[in-house]
Amino acid sequence: MIQDKTASPALLEIDRSTPTPLYRQIYARFRTAIEQGVLHPGDRVASARDLASELGVSRGTIETAYNLLMGEGYFSSQGQAGTVVSPSLPSQRPARRERRRSEAPADGEVLADAAPPPPLQLGIPALDAFPRKLWARLTARRARATTAADMFYGNPSGYAPLRAAIAAYLLVSRGVSCKPSQVFVTGGYRASLSLIAHTLLDKGDAVWVEDPGYPPTQEVLRSKGMRAVPVPVDDEGMVVARGVRKTAAARMAIVTPSHQAPLGVSMSLARRLQLLEWASRNKAWIVEDDYDGEYRYAGPPLPALKSLDGHDRVLYAGSFSKVLYPGLALGYVVAPESLSAAFAEAARTGSNGSPQITQAVVADFMRGGYFPRHLKKMRLLYARRRGMLVAALLKAFGDDVRIDLKSGGMHLIARFDKRRERDTELARRAQLAGLNCQPLSTRGTASFLDEGLLMGFTNIGSAAEAKQLATKLRAALVSR
Numbered sequence: 344m345i346q347d348k349t350a351s352p353a354l355l356e357i358d359r360s361t362p363t364p365l366y367r368q369i370y371a372r373f374r375t376a377i378e379q380g381v382l383h384p385g386d387r388v389a390s391a392r393d394l395a396s397e398l399g400v401s402r403g404t405i406e407t408a409y410n411l412l413m414g415e416g417y418f419s420s421q422g423q424a425g426t427v428v429s430p431s432l433p434s435q436r437p438a439r440r441e442r443r444r445s446e447a448p449a450d451g452e453v454l455a456d457a458a459p460p461p462p463l464q465l466g467i468p469a470l471d472a473f474p475r476k477l478w479a480r481l482t483a484r485r486a487r488a489t490t491a492a493d494m495f496y497g498n499p500s501g502y503a504p505l506r507a508a509i510a511a512y513l514l515v516s517r518g519v520s521c522k523p524s525q526v527f528v529t530g531g532y533r534a535s536l537s538l539i540a541h542t543l544l545d546k547g548d549a550v551w552v553e554d555p556g557y558p559p560t561q562e563v564l565r566s567k568g569m570r571a572v573p574v575p576v577d578d579e580g581m582v583v584a585r586g587v588r589k590t591a592a593a594r595m596a597i598v599t600p601s602h603q604a605p606l607g608v609s610m611s612l613a614r615r616l617q618l619l620e621w622a623s624r625n626k627a628w629i630v631e632d633d634y635d636g637e638y639r640y641a642g643p644p645l646p647a648l649k650s651l652d653g654h655d656r657v658l659y660a661g662s663f664s665k666v667l668y669p670g671l672a673l674g675y676v677v678a679p680e681s682l683s684a685a686f687a688e689a690a691r692t693g694s695n696g697s698p699q700i701t702q703a704v705v706a707d708f709m710r711g712g713y714f715p716r717h718l719k720k721m722r723l724l725y726a727r728r729r730g731m732l733v734a735a736l737l738k739a740f741g742d743d744v745r746i747d748l749k750s751g752g753m754h755l756i757a758r759f760d761k762r763r764e765r766d767t768e769l770a771r772r773a774q775l776a777g778l779n780c781q782p783l784s785t786r787g788t789a790s791f792l793d794e795g796l797l798m799g800f801t802n803i804g805s806a807a808e809a810k811q812l813a814t815k816l817r818a819a820l821v822s823r
């Protein structure tokens with residue numbers, strides 16, 4: 344009934360059993376909606392005719408309520424354009440809850456509406472370097488060409504041309520050979536993991552996760568009733584022997600082999616083979632979370648673990664959050680061919696799939712040859728931005744900082760060994776100053792003792808900005 348904006352459903356309910364006249368009830372609901380900030384100055388409201396038909400009352404009833412609201416200054420008439428909430432009313436928009444500075448978002452965490460990511464935010468691609476004009480053109484072209492068929496339900500497993508484009512990309516860029524029917528498009532990594540868990544695991548199943556690791560992995564497992572078994576990570580990636588010692592009969596292992604999250608190490612070939620051998624012997628599954636494997640600054644990207652998978656034990660999970668942008672909310676799973684039917688069924692049961700038009704635009708971007716070009720550009724840009732942050736930190740902190748640079752990724756780890764404070768305290772101070780550094784120690788269990796600050800460098804626009812951030816960080820860390 345209220346056009347353009349949503350309104351509280353309570354607004355629709357009118358009570359014919361009370362002695363309060365209907366026009367009065369409608370008047371009161373609009374007033375409340377305005378006073379509570381559900382309707383805002385300038386919002387258009389439904390025409391009296393439409394609302395009367397929606398509520399099953401006479402048009403005169405609505406007109407009486409509207410006239411009262413106009414008389415009291417809540418509504419104003421805009422002639423042909425209809426009736427709006429008076430633009431001159433003070434806005435009751437509930438003040439956006441200020442994120443306390445000490446609660447900066449972790450990577451992958453939701454930011455308040457319209458808030459730009461704070462400096463040093465982890466896990467966000469360079470938002471200033473995204474080819475927005477091209478994207479707008481591709482989106483507009485798709486929107487214009489929408490047919491009736493495009494408006495029907497899509498395939499919950501994913502839009503066919505996108506599944507094909509992903510399969511082609513994976514073969515060329517990640518050494519993963521799969522058919523489009525093995526690719527399942529999802530709403531991102533968590534949705535991918537949910538789909539995998541739903542299809543392959545039972546409540547109570549043990550799953551190896553990396554320690555330290557990416558917190559959402561454990562959160563999703565826990566929410567599905569699985570048991571996450573933290574397995575330590577060393578310079579070669581997950582220590583498979585420790586996993587075997589802890590829970591040999593785990594049903595699944597979830598790893599980030601290209602660029603371990605958060606330590607950044609690449610899983611060695613020996614470990615990859617060991618993990619594959621364990622999975623094949625135990626009929627267990629491996630989930631390869633390849634969230635940013637494309638970003639490697641020394642040498643070409645490493646082939647995916649999936650490319651070594653001779654026994655079809657690996658499920659490959661990809662995301663467009665890092666290689667395009669997180670607001671797209673698109674990821675995908677590559678399932679073994681023998682499981683395609685089970686995944687298709689689980690996808691159908693679980694949701695209506697992802698928006699068709701978004702998938703179509705991503706497919707156009709990939710098939711139009713823009714994707715490899717974009718990745719190449721971002722690789723060069725990130726290497727440069729990483730270098731700028733490193734130089735600025737070294738300049739600001741000198742010997743007081745030890746920077747752990749790995750061959751890839753979108754963040755670095757800075758260690759301040761000479762400081763006595765814990766990394767949680769250092770991160771708190773940085774966040775108070777508006778810099779979103781995250782403590783390394785909280786990414787692991789109690790037996791993970793490493794400390795440091797995780798910093799994203801992808802959105803640092805210039806050497807001057809890097810210098811300013813490093814100076815600010817220095818001031819924040821030494822403050823009491």
Ligand SMILES: Cc1ncc(COP(=O)(O)O)c(C=O)c1O
Nearest residue numbers: 451466531532557604634662664
């Ligand atoms: C380790 C890891 N896996 C996966 C993802 C991608 O998650 P999503 O697709 O939900 O953005 C991220 C993003 O930060 C990540 O850090």
